[in-house]
Amino acid sequence: MTFTGSQFRDKYEIEPRTWYRNLHSVTEYFYFTRLIFSKFVQIIYYKNGVEMVKILLNYFLWVSLFGLSFGQVDYDSEIQVIFNNNCGNCHLGNSSGGLNLSSYTNVMNGGISGAAITPYDHTSSELYIRITLPESSDFDMPASGSLDQNKIDLIAQWIDEGALEVPGSNSGCTDPEAYNCADDFWSCVDDGTPAADCMDDGEWPNYTFLVGTTPYINGCNYDNTDPYDGNFPVYEGGCESGPCEGFYNPGATTNDGSCDYYQAPDQDDITFTVSGTGILVDWSAFSPPSNAIISGYNISRCTGGCAFITGSPFQGGWGNGGNTYTETSINDEFDWASELAACGDPCGGQVKYSINVRYSNAEEYGMAIETSYITPESCPCAVGDCNCDGVWNVLDIVALANCVLADSCGDIPYGCAGDTNGDGGWNVLDIVSLANCVLAGTCGG
Numbered sequence: 001m002t003f004t005g006s007q008f009r010d011k012y013e014i015e016p017r018t019w020y021r022n023l024h025s026v027t028e029y030f031y032f033t034r035l036i037f038s039k040f041v042q043i044i045y046y047k048n049g050v051e052m053v054k055i056l057l058n059y060f061l062w063v064s065l066f067g068l069s070f071g072q073v074d075y076d077s078e079i080q081v082i083f084n085n086n087c088g089n090c091h092l093g094n095s096s097g098g099l100n101l102s103s104y105t106n107v108m109n110g111g112i113s114g115a116a117i118t119p120y121d122h123t124s125s126e127l128y129i130r131i132t133l134p135e136s137s138d139f140d141m142p143a144s145g146s147l148d149q150n151k152i153d154l155i156a157q158w159i160d161e162g163a164l165e166v167p168g169s170n171s172g173c174t175d176p177e178a179y180n181c182a183d184d185f186w187s188c189v190d191d192g193t194p195a196a197d198c199m200d201d202g203e204w205p206n207y208t209f210l211v212g213t214t215p216y217i218n219g220c221n222y223d224n225t226d227p228y229d230g231n232f233p234v235y236e237g238g239c240e241s242g243p244c245e246g247f248y249n250p251g252a253t254t255n256d257g258s259c260d261y262y263q264a265p266d267q268d269d270i271t272f273t274v275s276g277t278g279i280l281v282d283w284s285a286f287s288p289p290s291n292a293i294i295s296g297y298n299i300s301r302c303t304g305g306c307a308f309i310t311g312s313p314f315q316g317g318w319g320n321g322g323n324t325y326t327e328t329s330i331n332d333e334f335d336w337a338s339e340l341a342a343c344g345d346p347c348g349g350q351v352k353y354s355i356n357v358r359y360s361n362a363e364e365y366g367m368a369i370e371t372s373y374i375t376p377e378s379c380p381c382a383v384g385d386c387n388c389d390g391v392w393n394v395l396d397i398v399a400l401a402n403c404v405l406a407d408s409c410g411d412i413p414y415g416c417a418g419d420t421n422g423d424g425g426w427n428v429l430d431i432v433s434l435a436n437c438v439l440a441g442t443c444g445g
């Protein structure tokens with residue numbers, strides 16, 4: 001991420017409530033300190049008197065703001081004090097709107113509208129929404145005018161750090177692209193039989209990856225193993241006491257290298273190229289998080305049964321050794337036509353590929369996995385269109401002649417299109433009939 005001083009200021013001016021949230025990692029902090037310092041030096045060299053002082057003051061202000069917003073918010077000394085001084089009898093002696101703000105426990109118990117705080121997410125928190133409404137609104141809190149912006153920002157920061165009673169650890173994963181407590185939830189609506197309803201609608205806890213019908217329920221708050229109950233997600237909690245191990249910690253200033261990632265190539269990132277003897281699977285369009293380290297990809301293919309085509313991730317142990325395939329494509333050579341024929345209805349003509357990204361910290365298979373499907377056709381291209389570009393010309397003749405000479409027509413993508421006389425093989429007769437129809441302009445007719 002590269003910023004300039006002016007972008008920083010724009011950002012601050014446009015989004016005063018969120019600027020520190022976006023710009024608070026330690027790298028960025030050092031970046032800005034450096035940036036501000038170089039600006040400072042520049043100013044001394046290039047600016048004259050009055051303007052110099054003016055700019056310097058501006059930049060010193062930014063530095064001190066950074067200093068203030070740095071480190072984790074302490075509930076008792078920083079947040080409770082705001083409530084005590086601004087929310088008055090309405091929410092201390094009394095519980096207006098059902099909300100009592102006299103202690104951490106009471107705050108977290110919420111009011112008549114439900115939870116006042118959604119940990120890790122200030123924009124979804126009722127309390128934050130109410131203190132940031134326009135003063136003209138009847139619902140703006142405090143009822144008698146607005147809170148100072150710096151108090152509002154502090155409350156937002158406290159919520160985003162997890163709304164903890166005691167500040168969490170200052171060291172942890174500082175990459176927002178890692179697993180994140182703010183996203184570790186189940187948006188299932190509780191209507192009596194919530195879990196079953198949601199799963200019937202295909203709605204699983206976020207961070208659940210469905211591989212066929214097997215759910216990999218990842219994340220920290222939900223699990224299906226303890227007690228094991230047939231893939232039924234169970235809330236086990238974890239994030240309420242601070243970001244889980246490997247999760248993004250918005251309050252951390254030191255990166256301890258623990259980040260766990262969940263991103264894996266899905267259908268949109270993959271191109272499949274079918275040939276007579278296999279399927280080329282290419283996920284080079286997948287862009288993993290920039291700070292993540294990938295130890296390898298585990299690719300499995302299922303037709304009737306499933307097979308690991310880059311070797312089993314469990315061979316040699318997951319943690320030490322295992323598979324370390326780091327290319328971003330693989331030519332999966334197998335007789336898909338026979339396998340799909342043998343599989344019949346269950347496969348419905350589809351080959352399934354699951355790609356598991358094994359990030360350096362991954363503790364187990366399935367922490368970052370997505371599944372894609374391809375329906376290979378016997379030959380996706382028109383007869384004679386040997387490069388499958390939709391037209392017939394000398395390029396097709398050359399492609400066919402080359403593969404006939406190399407005896408590779410059955411192995412290359414689109415080679416199938418070269419069997420122009422339909423006798424199940426490739427030879428000079430196919431080249432002749434293709435050349436004739438190209439010359440006569442009658443191919444495909």
Ligand code: HEC
Nearest residue numbers: 086087088090096097099111112113114127130141142143
């Ligand atoms: C002068 C009295 C008064 C003050 C001061 C006040 N409130 Fe309120 N607050 C109310 C009343 C009355 C309600 C219920 C009516 C409503 O929802 O607007 C309420 C409702 C709320 C609710 C919604 C509760 C729910 O579950 O519906 C929140 C959140 C809230 N206040 C937050 C605050 C915060 C935070 C402060 C201090 C920064 C504050 N209020 C200061 C009177 C006050």
